[in-house]
Amino acid sequence: MTDALRTAERLADRHPGEAQWPWVFAFTSAKVARYQSSALAKFGDLSAARSVYATAIPSMTAPKPQALAKIEYALLLAGTGRQDEAARLGGEALRVGKQYGSERIVSNVRTLRSKLPERSSEVDDLDHMLISLYDGEQW
Structure with a gap:
């Protein structure tokens, strides 16, 4: 995984603005950072x-990929027991999901x-947002 990520870093941004096969969109350093952060998250580091x-989230300018990265991080x-922070990031991502x-x-x-078993004000806020999403309420 580490070797593949290093190769991706080396190849990113080599032709800015031009998509390289098999990518439909340009393969940028921001995209590499997202994949790297996702891989590290999946390995539990x-x-x-x-x-x-x-580093990755602020470098992503498109809201949808940024929201997806926030969910992966959440x-x-x-x-790892950080439910409040995870719920807060989930709420930020959900706003983008609703908007788009x-x-x-x-x-x-x-x-x-479903991974947030504990109750807290942040988790309750996320619950309210999810429920109201289907009721058509504004938040």
Whole structure:
């Protein structure tokens, strides 16, 4: 995984603005950071994922990929007992999902919520947002 990510970093941004096969869109360093942070999260390396997420999320300018990255990070946080922070990120992502009508984002937030067993004000807020999403309420 590390070798593949290093290769991706080396190849990113080599032809800015031009898509390279098999990518439909340009393969940028921001995209590499997202994949790197996702891979580290899936391997459970909290400190490395935290560092990469801190760099990756602000470098993503498109709201939907940023929201998806936040959910991936939130899932890692939820798995390590940081439910409040995970719920807060889930709420941020859900706002984007609602704004863009993205069922993928909404579905991923629902998955995140299923990993948050503890009750807190942040988790309650996320619950309210999910419920009101289907009631047509504004939040």
